[in-house]
Amino acid sequence: DRIHDLERLLGRISLAACSPRDLIALKNSIAVLPEIRQTLQRCDSKDLQRFIESWDPLESVHQRIDRTIVDDPPYNMKDGHLIKPGCHEELDRLKTITRDGNQSIAALEARERKRTGIPPLKVGFNKIYGYYIEVTKKNLDRVPADYIRKQSLVNCERFISPELKQHETEITGAEEKIHALEQELFQEVRQAVAAEGPRIQAMAVLISELDVMASLAEVAHRHQYTRPVVKDNTDLRFVNGRHPLVEQIDPSHPFIPNDTTLDCGNHQIMILTGPNMAGKSTYLRQVALITLMAQIGSYVPAEEAELGLVDRIFSRVGAKDHLLKGQSTFMVEMNEAANILNNATQRSLIILDEIGRGTSTFDGISIAWSMVEYLHGPERIGAKTLFATHYHELTELGGTLPGVQNFNVQVKEWNDEIIFLRKIVPGGADKSYGIQVARLAGLPEAVLNRAHEVLFNLENSEYDELGTPNIGRSESAAPSGPQQMGLFPALSPPLVQKLKDIRPDELTPREALDKWYEILKLLNHS
Numbered sequence: 320d321r322i323h324d325l326e327r328l329l330g331r332i333s334l335a336a337c338s339p340r341d342l343i344a345l346k347n348s349i350a351v352l353p354e355i356r357q358t359l360q361r362c363d364s365k366d367l368q369r370f371i372e373s374w375d376p377l378e379s380v381h382q383r384i385d386r387t388i389v390d391d392p393p394y395n396m397k398d399g400h401l402i403k404p405g406c407h408e409e410l411d412r413l414k415t416i417t418r419d420g421n422q423s424i425a426a427l428e429a430r431e432r433k434r435t436g437i438p439p440l441k442v443g444f445n446k447i448y449g450y451y452i453e454v455t456k457k458n459l460d461r462v463p464a465d466y467i468r469k470q471s472l473v474n475c476e477r478f479i480s481p482e483l484k485q486h487e488t489e490i491t492g493a494e495e496k497i498h499a500l501e502q503e504l505f506q507e508v509r510q511a512v513a514a515e516g517p518r519i520q521a522m523a524v525l526i527s528e529l530d531v532m533a534s535l536a537e538v539a540h541r542h543q544y545t546r547p548v549v550k551d552n553t554d555l556r557f558v559n560g561r562h563p564l565v566e567q568i569d570p571s572h573p574f575i576p577n578d579t580t581l582d583c584g585n586h587q588i589m590i591l592t593g594p595n596m597a598g599k600s601t602y603l604r605q606v607a608l609i610t611l612m613a614q615i616g617s618y619v620p621a622e623e624a625e626l627g628l629v630d631r632i633f634s635r636v637g638a639k640d641h642l643l644k645g646q647s648t649f650m651v652e653m654n655e656a657a658n659i660l661n662n663a664t665q666r667s668l669i670i671l672d673e674i675g676r677g678t679s680t681f682d683g684i685s686i687a688w689s690m691v692e693y694l695h696g697p698e699r700i701g702a703k704t705l706f707a708t709h710y711h712e713l714t715e716l717g718g719t720l721p722g723v724q725n726f727n728v729q730v731k732e733w734n735d736e737i738i739f740l741r742k743i744v745p746g747g748a749d750k751s752y753g754i755q756v757a758r759l760a761g762l763p764e765a766v767l768n769r770a771h772e773v774l775f776n777l778e779n780s781e782y783d784e785l786g787t788p789n790i791g792r793s794e795s796a797a798p799s800g801p802q803q804m805g806l807f808p809a810l811s812p813p814l815v816q817k818l819k820d821i822r823p824d825e826l827t828p829r830e831a832l833d834k835w836y837e838i839l840k841l842l843n844h845s
């Protein structure tokens with residue numbers, strides 16, 4: 320933090336409104352350069368030598384500022400006192416006048432006290448009236464004849480004398496000239512420095528590059544990152560990868576590392592299921608971040624990392640909406656999905672976090688399902704894809720498409736609680752544990768208990784005599800209000816049973832016709 324933001328400073332210095340403090344900040348930054356250069360010279364890396372070759376110490380800029388501008392100038396240029404003594408003869412002469420002027424005012428005050436015999440007499444100054452001699456009311460009878468009244472206050476009167484008037488003219492004249500000269504000299508330095516803009520700019524770029532390198536090196540060293548191996552293929556393999564930020568949040572909860580294997584063959588699409596809070600989003604982002612870090616030339620938070628370069632990383636994460644831009648949450652989600660499907664290539668990496676959740680369950684599953692099919696295989700898009708979802712239906716794709724693998728984030732169930740193990744393991748998850756997570760968040764107990772009942776009914780697809788789903792049924796009391804439609808409304812079981820029981824080969828045409836009447840009757844009843 321001893322080097323200021325050089326580009327910003329330069330931007331201000333090129334404008335006449337620049338503050339003298341901007342010049343000093345630039346000077347102080349330049350003063351650090353020799354130290355950095357020495358440090359670089361001690362390194363034997365060829366890449367770092369390149370910095371020394373194009374090094375510009377900017378000494379002339381430093382000198383120009385240092386010779387002229389005081390080290391601790393006021394914020395506001397109008398306050399004066401910007402210029403160091405010894406840079407400009409006339410300025411020094413004028414400053415002597417004002418300094419001596421102040422002394423002679425003090426002498427004048429002493430003389431006047433003696434002459435008038437008024438001990439509390441004082442000479443003062445204010446911006447509106449200039450210099451004045453102040454005499455308290457009870458001493459007014461001793462005021463000499465050559466005093467001219469200027470101002471009356473409650474307890475005192477203020478006067479000017481011819482001698483004081485003359486001093487005032489000299490001093491304020493000098494002050495005005497000082498002010499003008501200081502401005503002039505300051506603008507001269509500013510322009511001279513601004514003229515060196517391209518040199519300063521080049522060093523700003525060089526220093527910021529070094530800054531990036533030093534920072535990446537430091538985090539790599541501090542957090543045991545490894546050097547990724549970049550290969551000439553489309554595979555991606557991380558061993559014990561971590562999320563570079565989440566792992567820093569809470570040192571008392573160690574981050575659980577996870578492996579990743581993706582390629583354009585049997586591991587092209589990873590469908591990741593698992594309870595809420597399990598760590599799905601974290602994992603998706605960590606894979607994208609490790610890839611990104613590897614490609615910017617950084618070490619990565621993993622034990623081992625090997626990857627072929629990706630051409631783009633596409634992500635559809637989070638639920639931001641752009642209501643002000645006239646787009647709903649779901650519309651934003653679909654826009655981003657469209658962008659991915661229209662632009663991804665086999666060399667891309669895609670992370671999709673809960674695509675389809677912004678709409679009804681059936682629509683969501685359908686969109687997610689067909690997206691996976693569209694992404695799958697080299698004859699379609701074929702991009703390496705991580706897909707986190709709560710739609711367990713999607714895990715069925717793992718059985719039908721060769722490039723799709725199911726994974727889930729492990730949890731342990733304990734009484735009615737869940738323990739998050741955060742380990743990614745093969746296979747699909749069986750449950751969402753949404754209600755348990757809702758308990759962790761502090762939902763009222765009554766809401767949780769009722770949710771359990773509704774879930775139970777849903778999972779058992781209970782139907783009443785007419786085949787209407789019974790999700791609202793309660794052990795304790797009849798639910799009030801209108802019955803809610805089920806998440807999965809289906810054909811009523813009696814009807815299904817009837818259909819299943821039909822043996823077409825064993826029916827005469829007459830019996831088949833009778834069956835149709837029975838079915839229609841059931842349908843009309845439900």
Ligand SMILES: Nc1ncnc2c1ncn2[C@@H]1O[C@H](COP(=O)(O)OP(=O)(O)OP(=O)(O)O)[C@@H](O)[C@H]1O
Pocket residue numbers: 565572573574575576593594595596597598599600601602741
């Ligand atoms: N590998 C890990 N090791 C330790 N803590 C983790 C790990 N992964 C995630 N966490 C912690 O768990 C929290 C929840 O993770 P995350 O948001 O990824 O869950 P999720 O499965 O996406 O949940 P949801 O389904 O609700 O979106 C994170 O904020 C983080 O604190």
Ligand SMILES: [Mg+2]
Pocket residue numbers: 599600601672
């Ligand atoms: Mg998530």
